Amino acid sequence: MEKLKEAIKKTRKRLIEMHYDSGVGHIGGNLSALHIMMVLFHTVLEAQDTFILSKGHAAGALYATLWSIGRLKDEALLQFHRDDTKLSGHPAPDFLPEIPFSTGSLGHGLSLAAGIALGKTLQKQPGRVFCLLSDGELQEGSTWEALIFLAHRLLAPLTVFIDHNELQGFGTTKEVSGLQLTAEKFRDFGLAAEEIDGHDVYAIASACKRSSSGTKIYLAHTCKGYGISFMENQMEWHYLSMTEEQYMQALKELESL
Amino acid sequence: MRNILCQTLVDHASGPKLVFLTGDLGFRALEPLRDALGERFINAGIAEQNMVSVAAGLARTGLRPWVYSIAPFVYARPYEQIRNDICMHRLPVILVGNGGGYAYGSMGGTHHALEDYGALLCLQNMRVYVPAFAADVPIIIDQLMRLPGPGYLRLGRCELPRDMELPEYAAWRRLLRGKGPTMVAAGPLAGAILSVTATLPLEQQPDLWVVTELPLSAESIPEGLLSSLRSSQRLIVVEEHVSSGGIGQMLSYCLALMGRMPPVFTHRCALGYVSARYGSQKFHRKECGLDPESILKELCQ
Numbered sequence: 001m002e003k004l005k006e007a008i009k010k011t012r013k014r015l016i017e018m019h020y021d022s023g024v025g026h027i028g029g030n031l032s033a034l035h036i037m038m039v040l041f042h043t044v045l046e047a048q049d050t051f052i053l054s055k056g057h058a059a060g061a062l063y064a065t066l067w068s069i070g071r072l073k074d075e076a077l078l079q080f081h082r083d084d085t086k087l088s089g090h091p092a093p094d095f096l097p098e099i100p101f102s103t104g105s106l107g108h109g110l111s112l113a114a115g116i117a118l119g120k121t122l123q124k125q126p127g128r129v130f131c132l133l134s135d136g137e138l139q140e141g142s143t144w145e146a147l148i149f150l151a152h153r154l155l156a157p158l159t160v161f162i163d164h165n166e167l168q169g170f171g172t173t174k175e176v177s178g179l180q181l182t183a184e185k186f187r188d189f190g191l192a193a194e195e196i197d198g199h200d201v202y203a204i205a206s207a208c209k210r211s212s213s214g215t216k217i218y219l220a221h222t223c224k225g226y227g228i229s230f231m232e233n234q235m236e237w238h239y240l241s242m243t244e245e246q247y248m249q250a251l252k253e254l255e256s257l
Numbered sequence: 258m259r260n261i262l263c264q265t266l267v268d269h270a271s272g273p274k275l276v277f278l279t280g281d282l283g284f285r286a287l288e289p290l291r292d293a294l295g296e297r298f299i300n301a302g303i304a305e306q307n308m309v310s311v312a313a314g315l316a317r318t319g320l321r322p323w324v325y326s327i328a329p330f331v332y333a334r335p336y337e338q339i340r341n342d343i344c345m346h347r348l349p350v351i352l353v354g355n356g357g358g359y360a361y362g363s364m365g366g367t368h369h370a371l372e373d374y375g376a377l378l379c380l381q382n383m384r385v386y387v388p389a390f391a392a393d394v395p396i397i398i399d400q401l402m403r404l405p406g407p408g409y410l411r412l413g414r415c416e417l418p419r420d421m422e423l424p425e426y427a428a429w430r431r432l433l434r435g436k437g438p439t440m441v442a443a444g445p446l447a448g449a450i451l452s453v454t455a456t457l458p459l460e461q462q463p464d465l466w467v468v469t470e471l472p473l474s475a476e477s478i479p480e481g482l483l484s485s486l487r488s489s490q491r492l493i494v495v496e497e498h499v500s501s502g503g504i505g506q507m508l509s510y511c512l513a514l515m516g517r518m519p520p521v522f523t524h525r526c527a528l529g530y531v532s533a534r535y536g537s538q539k540f541h542r543k544e545c546g547l548d549p550e551s552i553l554k555e556l557c558q
Contacts, residue, residue, distance in 0.1 A: 093345045101342065104341075107306075111314070112314045114310075115313055115315045115317065118311060118314065119317065119320050122297060122320065145307035149302070149307050
């Protein structure tokens, strides 16, 4: 795990560089989601497993994670958000096997993951399915359609993480929807659910170990802009790109960690 | 056509890749398929967005899912899921819409499918099949079983007159060789047109074609149709679909590109709800001039 923590530090720096170089936003929700993807790709996922990034706006964190395991080269990351690229701001179709679906419009990923889990069950294929949602996605009706479907069916193991950073595009999740997310809410649907710290690599790894068959929901408490003082819990970092000064400060803070 | 769909899919049920999802529809129709497919028959409930994305996930694992509902609930409600999850990835998911056009009649406008294939053909990789006659359905299903990407099957109620023999199935078929205008029809309307035009004098009888596979392209238009247009100089397209994105627009666009557009073109199509009153399929067809009598009147003018 110490090695993983070092890798996360390095990858977070790369993620910040990528976003600065490309002059794009969405960094806040990438930083809140990074730990979950890093634990999955470094310590959990096997060849027959599938990961669906339902919150497609965290594509940068996914690319950086794939870079950290050697699946993407430095030169590839330079193409992030550029012309003539496969590394678009939200994952593109037909790019890598690790990205089975193009995502970006919220509320699709959980149903896609359910379909893959069902396909594995019907064909007795090995492997587990993992899905990462944003908390804002819980405002999409289709996400609840998927939860009803999953609660009703015992499928191949499906582990769902909800990146609960409590901030969305134009307000906090509480201000915008009033929806209070708790593990209890998912248990009421008949699903196994727990709350974890989404930046605690031990908690994430342990959550992945515990899931056997069926669906397990982990409401992961996270911090938008995690690790960068001026971004943490600031809604504007859903959109803003960094100035040179902010970028230098971000790097400085990461190095002092 | 729905019963034939069911029977044909039952015949394919032993294929291990076939999975059938329904949005809680199929009472007194799909029970044999449910029994034949067992756990591969999934009532996904009244949640069409989830159903379509689940189908995309199933296809990603190598299965061939079919997704069934009343037509508008299978193409309009989950349109983004069809676009992003199926079409963008060219996955072999087959959508089956029961009740094309005004087929659900007095059930009301929410149950009609007036813009289904137009809307779906805007999406990448989508192929559409509009069987005109019951006998087309098994042949089309065989094709859909081998389709490498997404497909939409629009079902209706067969209106082929009794004792009428059909030419062998093809994407384009010539049903009558009259000397009147060149007429292109789609779906069960072709049978309704046949029932009133087959006995017309040859001079008034249309040179009647039916087209079943969409989208149209210049290459797909048969030479026989082009030669018919050359001599008739008049094209009538009849379809139970709105003008936008319909066969009339597709065909005239192709003909214009080819420089083969005849000087006279009539498009008989769904016009929505002309009187803002509702009724049977027959009622709505009449309001739109899609009824056999209106068509006959045009031919006899």
